[in-house]
Amino acid sequence: MNIDTQHDEAESRFFAVIDGQTAHLDYGKLDGRVLDYRHTWVPESLRGRGIGARLVLDALDWARDHDYRVMPSCPFVEAIVRRHPEYDAIITRGG
Numbered sequence: 001m002n003i004d005t006q007h008d009e010a011e012s013r014f015f016a017v018i019d020g021q022t023a024h025l026d027y028g029k030l031d032g033r034v035l036d037y038r039h040t041w042v043p044e045s046l047r048g049r050g051i052g053a054r055l056v057l058d059a060l061d062w063a064r065d066h067d068y069r070v071m072p073s074c075p076f077v078e079a080i081v082r083r084h085p086e087y088d089a090i091i092t093r094g095g
Contacts, residue, residue, distance in 0.1 A: 003051055005058035014059040018046055025055045025077070034069045034092060037077040056080040060087050
């Protein structure tokens with residue numbers, strides 16, 4: 001499935017609209033160049049299709065490309081990070 005992840009900096013959110021429904025990853029900005037990836041949500045009817053994982057991976061790519069570090073406070077984000085050690089260099093757990 002091709003997922004077109006969008007970034008809305010004003011709302012501190014990465015999102016994708018699939019079949020008229022919106023999945024999203026919300027974040028907050030912490031001190032310095034650290035983003036707290038706080039919450040991931042995918043509508044129930046879209047779950048199990050890799051949409052949440054794609055949002056997280058795209059958000060991690062964006063952070064890496066823009067010289068941010070990421071604190072994965074969302075358990076889903078943490079699970080994805082643990083499966084993708086290529087992002088270890090941008091992960092922080094201290095804020």
